Amino acid sequence: MSATQQYVLLLGIALGTVGVVLSLYGVARSMGRTRREPGKDVPASAGILSRDPVWGRYHARYYGYALLFLAFDMEMAFMYPWAVVYKEVGLVALLDMGVFLAILFLGLLYGWSQGALRRQ
């Protein structure tokens, strides 16, 4: 199979899964409707309806980690192709990536020393 065929197949499986779920919804709908009753659609909130939409309320206290995560995630984009040719290129590849990782790791240590690695 060519790469295109493989991706088309994967797309087909994804669409097929969606189709199965939709038909399940169809079956459920054919078995009965939701009866409309007051108060039934209140979200779980200890019985009291919240005054404002809840959408503005969460403080992402892990943002210190999140910033470091960006650096590490970018690094992984380089590491996959590197890992494939690693054995072929040999020691040079290890040293190259070693320097890169060392800089990144120093960054992690610096962030740690400055208190980035805790819930703010």
Add this chain to the structure above:
Amino acid sequence: MTVAVVLMALFGSAWLLAVIEGWTTTGRLSLAAPVLSGLAHLGRESIVPRSPDRVFFEAAPVLLLVVAVLGAAVLPLAPDLIIADLGTGALFINAALAYVLVALIMAGWGPDGAYAMIGGWRFLGQLIAYSMLIVMPITAVAMRAESLVNTAIVGSQAGLWNIVYQPLGFVLFFIAAMALAFRAPFDLPIAAGELAGGVDAEYTGVRLAVLRLARLTLVVTLASATTVFFLGGWHGPLLPPWAWSLIKTLAVAMSMLLAGRYLPRIREADLMRWCWTLGIPLALVNIIIVGLLVLVVP
């Protein structure tokens, strides 16, 4: 044909897992119980909360299921029993599993409920913790196999499984996989005792059935990934290859569920601190050890 067999193996494993979990919790072995409770969900009302973000609310369970199925589609059960043996299979599974986060944020944001939303955002913090421990061990696996093709990765373990070659990577990946599947010690977005169900809280009826199925399937997919990357995939004596794949996958999945039963839920702050101050340095050490081994040992 292959597609049908692989999907049957996937959902069959999920069913078997549900049966065994029911057996160990209730003490009754009932083969029909998971199917019956699924059917019962179909007959129940599926309520939409008061002011939902409808697109997110509807998309979340479906997306979670699609992700689990797509992940399983690039993992081999036997040398020729794989739906799509992509040239970048090990990368594709990462990309697919990243959408677990998207699905959970959608499930948290969609219903406009306080508990659900906290659960969703909490999982973003959980991703920041576990994510590096998924990708870095896979990199080390790819270094040994010199390939991102999943069948080649299994092929590279013919002589020695990766669990022996890089045990550190296995431990990190196993823990991170449990966090990804949000199974028990890491079930922060669900958190039955403190968040009233978290992202599960607002889903009822058929939508909840799909969400639960997706969650169970995700466990099987991750157990299968662990098998392929670290437990030598289809390799094993006597039995046919596909049988070994299934046995190992089920064993890994059951050990995940078992570990969850005996460990208390971890706090989010602790999870992040341990992952970043202990997990990531260890994962880097693992990459360096494997790098040296690959160069030194022929």
